[in-house]
Amino acid sequence: MTPVLNANASAPIVLGVDLGGTKLAVGLVDSTGRLLHADRAPTLSHEGPARIVQRLIELCRRVMEVGAPAGNIAAIGIGCAGQIDSGAGIVRNPANIPNWGEVPLVSLLSDALGAPGYIENDANAAALGEHRFGAGRGARNMVYMTISTGVGGGVIIDDKLYRGENGNAAELGHITVDYRGRRCPCGCIGCLELYASGSAIAAEARALIQGGLSSSMTAAAGSVDVITGRHVVEALRQGDAVARQVWDGVLPILGAGVVSVIHAFNPSRIVIGGGIAQAGELLFAPLRDYVARHTIPIMARVVELVEARLADQGGIYGAAAVAIQNC
Amino acid sequence: MTPVLNANASAPIVLGVDLGGTKLAVGLVDSTGRLLHADRAPTLSHEGPARIVQRLIELCRRVMEVGAPAGNIAAIGIGCAGQIDSGAGIVRNPANIPNWGEVPLVSLLSDALGAPGYIENDANAAALGEHRFGAGRGARNMVYMTISTGVGGGVIIDDKLYRGENGNAAELGHITVDYRGRRCPCGCIGCLELYASGSAIAAEARALIQGGLSSSMTAAAGSVDVITGRHVVEALRQGDAVARQVWDGVLPILGAGVVSVIHAFNPSRIVIGGGIAQAGELLFAPLRDYVARHTIPIMARVVELVEARLADQGGIYGAAAVAIQNC
Numbered sequence: 001m002t003p004v005l006n007a008n009a010s011a012p013i014v015l016g017v018d019l020g021g022t023k024l025a026v027g028l029v030d031s032t033g034r035l036l037h038a039d040r041a042p043t044l045s046h047e048g049p050a051r052i053v054q055r056l057i058e059l060c061r062r063v064m065e066v067g068a069p070a071g072n073i074a075a076i077g078i079g080c081a082g083q084i085d086s087g088a089g090i091v092r093n094p095a096n097i098p099n100w101g102e103v104p105l106v107s108l109l110s111d112a113l114g115a116p117g118y119i120e121n122d123a124n125a126a127a128l129g130e131h132r133f134g135a136g137r138g139a140r141n142m143v144y145m146t147i148s149t150g151v152g153g154g155v156i157i158d159d160k161l162y163r164g165e166n167g168n169a170a171e172l173g174h175i176t177v178d179y180r181g182r183r184c185p186c187g188c189i190g191c192l193e194l195y196a197s198g199s200a201i202a203a204e205a206r207a208l209i210q211g212g213l214s215s216s217m218t219a220a221a222g223s224v225d226v227i228t229g230r231h232v233v234e235a236l237r238q239g240d241a242v243a244r245q246v247w248d249g250v251l252p253i254l255g256a257g258v259v260s261v262i263h264a265f266n267p268s269r270i271v272i273g274g275g276i277a278q279a280g281e282l283l284f285a286p287l288r289d290y291v292a293r294h295t296i297p298i299m300a301r302v303v304e305l306v307e308a309r310l311a312d313q314g315g316i317y318g319a320a321a322v323a324i325q326n327c
Numbered sequence: 328m329t330p331v332l333n334a335n336a337s338a339p340i341v342l343g344v345d346l347g348g349t350k351l352a353v354g355l356v357d358s359t360g361r362l363l364h365a366d367r368a369p370t371l372s373h374e375g376p377a378r379i380v381q382r383l384i385e386l387c388r389r390v391m392e393v394g395a396p397a398g399n400i401a402a403i404g405i406g407c408a409g410q411i412d413s414g415a416g417i418v419r420n421p422a423n424i425p426n427w428g429e430v431p432l433v434s435l436l437s438d439a440l441g442a443p444g445y446i447e448n449d450a451n452a453a454a455l456g457e458h459r460f461g462a463g464r465g466a467r468n469m470v471y472m473t474i475s476t477g478v479g480g481g482v483i484i485d486d487k488l489y490r491g492e493n494g495n496a497a498e499l500g501h502i503t504v505d506y507r508g509r510r511c512p513c514g515c516i517g518c519l520e521l522y523a524s525g526s527a528i529a530a531e532a533r534a535l536i537q538g539g540l541s542s543s544m545t546a547a548a549g550s551v552d553v554i555t556g557r558h559v560v561e562a563l564r565q566g567d568a569v570a571r572q573v574w575d576g577v578l579p580i581l582g583a584g585v586v587s588v589i590h591a592f593n594p595s596r597i598v599i600g601g602g603i604a605q606a607g608e609l610l611f612a613p614l615r616d617y618v619a620r621h622t623i624p625i626m627a628r629v630v631e632l633v634e635a636r637l638a639d640q641g642g643i644y645g646a647a648a649v650a651i652q653n654c
Contacts, residue, residue, distance in 0.1 A: 083625060141492045157484060164593020165468045165629045174623060175587035179504045179522075179580050188586055188621050189579070195506075252516075253506050259515050260502035264591050266491020294515050296501060298410060302492045 012074035014323035018315030019080040028067035029320035037067030076117040077323030079125030127154025129318030134309035139269035148274030151193040192257040198229025215242035255290030273308025339401035341650035345642030348423025354643035355394035364394030403444040404650030406452030454481025456645030461636040466596035475601030478520040519584040525556025542569035582617030600635025
């Protein structure tokens with residue numbers, strides 16, 4: 001028995017399961033936000049869904065043995081990239097895990113672990129996590145945006161996740177910021193994600209360097225071809241001129257996207273996470289300035305832009321929040 | 328007594344009040360959607376708020392004398408352009424009525440007519456009206472867009488109006504479709520309304536004609552300077568080449584706006600009203616085609632685009648729906 005871990009016996013404990021393309025992360029969280037125990041393992045996505053799910057169940061059992069030895073978890077929450085049918089509990093072709101097909105992940109975990117399970121896509125889960133445990137606490141109408149490899153979002157309305165008609169609301173990376181722009185793989189024209197994602201920022205930096213500009217990013221990454229969004233953020237912090245040029249180009253595009261989100265949802269808080277948000281004030285100061293200058297004043301007055309707070313544990317906390325909202 | 332009008336005695340009767348810049352419209356509606364009696368009068372906006380409100384109250388009394396002689400109305404609903412503080416019941420500087428200031432319209436009407444009053448901006452009221460009585464019936468998650476002098480919107484989520492943090496959600500005319508575009512009077516860059524409103528469409532037609540093209544719109548309007556969006560729609564119906572050129576230019580912009588709205592809200596229905604929507608299939612056929620080609624398929628599958636149905640009575644029905652949702 002581990003009395004310290006179960007000190008708050010009245011707070012239900014849930015299992016948060018974050019299924020990503022490169023890692024599996026599992027943690028026990030109580031409803032007050034205490035992370036009781038967590039562990040992680042590589043996804044090894046090439047092994048296929050049957051083995052991934054088996055190893056995921058084993059990881060869950062190991063975490064429960066330490067953090068909830070009485071087996072008393074109230075629910076299992078799952079966050080996963082890709083198309084989710086949250087009603088049926090099915091994951092279809094998650095991003096970055098090939099040959100997945102359709103897997104009834106909720107019933108598989110639920111049967112194996114003996115607790116009801118619930119699932120949301122990773123951006124919706126992160127929105128719920130930040131709202132309950134992180135930078136969104138207390139905001140009744142909150143928008144979460146993630147600027148990472150792609151751009152995603154999740155919307156909290158009246159303290160509840162807004163799913164839309166079939167669970168796909170808040171695809172905020174796929175609102176048009178340039179109606180004459182390029183076609184996005186999603187089908188849409190000139191999507192925000194095409195210009196303001198980590199991938200887009202990295203591609204712009206690589207293009208400038210390949211066009212002849214010199215940058216510290218080349219040495220930092222080892223080769224121009226493997227420069228990522230994080231290299232751009234790091235070089236920006238160090239005053240690199242190419243990184244600054246890329247950043248100055250992306251800010252008004254990201255700003256336009258954020259203002260569109262404000263004008264659509266009139267939220268009181270926008271929480272921004274993902275690797276690019278780790279630029280901190282280099283992102284938030286100019287973005288707040290853009291919003292102040294370009295938002296309808298009556299809406300600008302009530303909204304604040306803040307950085308996501310859960311960082312590396314965001315996946316587990318988000319999945320835990322999915323479970324808690326269903327408890 | 329008028330037994331025909333009060334045939335359905337169990338259905339509560341509400342008074343719908345539509346305060347516009349050019350006309351006042353008032354009607355009695357029961358909760359089944361029967362319009363029992365209605366009347367209208369010019370706003371005479373130059374007369375100032377005190378006289379406008381006085382004449383509005385007189386109009387309400389005349390309508391109630393005929394349609395609800397027992398005075399048994401359950402509530403008053405008000406729809407009005409401009410900034411509304413729906414909680415406090417105040418209208419601030421409504422569009423097209425100069426020198427208005429702040430008027431506590433709800434308490435003035437409520438005290439004079441002896442029933443509780445509620446107010447929303449005109450686009451939110453129209454959304455509620457279409458949802459309860461018109462083309463949005465049965466759609467749990469519905470977006471209403473109006474394409475008129477400006478572009479506005481209202482969003483129904485889980486069968487309820489979504490107001491946002493301070494009542495200003497769904498300013499759908501002010502989402503960016505061109506981040507490098509012109510600055511809108513609202514402060515935002517490249518707003519949908521700048522390119523796809525009735526005013527924008529008319530301005531484009533006038534510019535083409537003033538640039539040397541010949542069009543039937545000039546004779547129809549009497550002069551190039553007074554061509555409006557409705558003239559463009561009428562000329563389009565008759566096969567006018569300049570109107571067609573304007574239309575072909577605006578469709579992909581409007582399409583991008585509609586797709587952004589779908590990707591943000593994942594609705595099951597988008598109801599489009601306003602003067603430009605009266606183009607009917609000339610608008611809806613190409614817009615549906617654009618949406619089918621440029622929307623994320625899982626969201627395209629569940630959404631339909633339909634024309635608003637309440638037309639000229641939309642203001643009264645919208646205001647009545649504002650009252651009913653508060654009954």
